[in-house]
Amino acid sequence: MRSGPGSLILESGTEAATPSFPDDGKNTIASQLVSRLREAIISGQLEAGSKINLDRAKQSFNVSLSPLREALARLISDGLVEFEDNRGYRVSPVSLSNLEEITSLREEFETYALRESMRVGDVEWEGNVMRALHRLNRTERDASKPETLEQWEAVHREFHLTLISGCRKPLLLSFCKTMLNLNDRYRRTFLTRTSGDRNVSVEHSEIAQGTVARDMDYACDRLREHIHRTGTNLRRHLAEKGIA
Amino acid sequence: MRSGPGSLILESGTEAATPSFPDDGKNTIASQLVSRLREAIISGQLEAGSKINLDRAKQSFNVSLSPLREALARLISDGLVEFEDNRGYRVSPVSLSNLEEITSLREEFETYALRESMRVGDVEWEGNVMRALHRLNRTERDASKPETLEQWEAVHREFHLTLISGCRKPLLLSFCKTMLNLNDRYRRTFLTRTSGDRNVSVEHSEIAQGTVARDMDYACDRLREHIHRTGTNLRRHLAEKGIA
DNA sequence: TTTTGATAAATCATCGATTATTTGTCAAGC
């Protein structure tokens, strides 16, 4: 299926602009599935709480059972999928209490990671933060253009991860990444527009400015508020849709 | 292989004292493997950093490939196993920096979870804490008897988990459980005796007493010290064995 | 001697088919 390095046969896939070089990562079907399934869950294509029928999933993703099961097993780490013996896999459900926990943990984990980053982060990290902020501010978010929403989600996620990427604590970073994933699912499912009384751009800028200035208390307070506001916002939207 | 409910054929396994009733959980080979592999890694039977050869593992555990791969995929969540495309699975390596991160995160996560537990925990939780303390104090730990060490590890782990079990934050609890697993691997691998200058029993009692008295600062300070001392201890033992 | 490239061996990834379990259905008994 995959043409090896040096092959003259062009691949028929959508990606692969450089057919003579092996792709970086994501070589196996199982690994590709992890990405595709994660995206499908976060974006809401796979409904929260719904059972994942292996036969149907197998068909709709055009894969065999083994890589599908392996991908789902790996997704348990992300908290996006749950499993029970002989009952199979299901998309993790959403709930008010789950959202509240995610918000709380993001406040705790991310402020801790940000403080650590400011303590030990180097100049390159500072630069990455400013670059991520700039990209975020230059990315348009228009509810009438769905593709801009997706793009904005990506750079927004990247901004928050960059903020804490200087902390030199890989386990902590992976936890934060997980929480951010779970949080993004709520936003992408329930929140297409931002609340009117917020200027999110300013919030991001304040966090970033405080961060590179290494003003720990200021930056962490701003970040905590930012996360908290998003949580409050989302909670309201969940309540409107009658989700307990 | 498995005799169904009501069957008159007795199982040949070591467990299953009540053959007429389905086991609670752990029904499938994959799930049993998760437990067995986790125990094998934490106990040090599977060497840290070593590659897991699927063919050999298949034979030594007497299972087929599919459940083995699925079990390993699930173990990634626990941070005990790492994976790379086309290179397979390996036991997560140990290092000084990894131990230090685990210690830091345990300090942060567990004190936060303990505070939350004291804030919202109910009377039943309090009772569970006192029971876990009592069991721990009554469990002997004799380096000359390996089976007592294993037993002690189990009740010790149970004590720490019970402490924070009142917090009503399932995601936080699972993170703490993961960190505790990783920490226990270091202790079981590198630390068979407790340091001479510590009275660990007193430390546990102080934490538990402060907890049920809902003295947040006292209990959390004692817990943080307790975790920190264990970390310092372990770090020394790692250094002695020349592990960077 | 070191490097390179081809080949062989080991190992991982995937598939299709088989077996085991759960869930849905419905009739018999209470």
Add this chain to the structure above:
DNA sequence: GCTTGACAAATAATCGATGATTTATCAAAA
């Protein structure tokens, strides 16, 4: 009418075999 139990359909779990990739080996060339 409600519960119980047997049967059938749907679904999950496992297996053995096949295909793909990586790693090891070693001879030829620089």
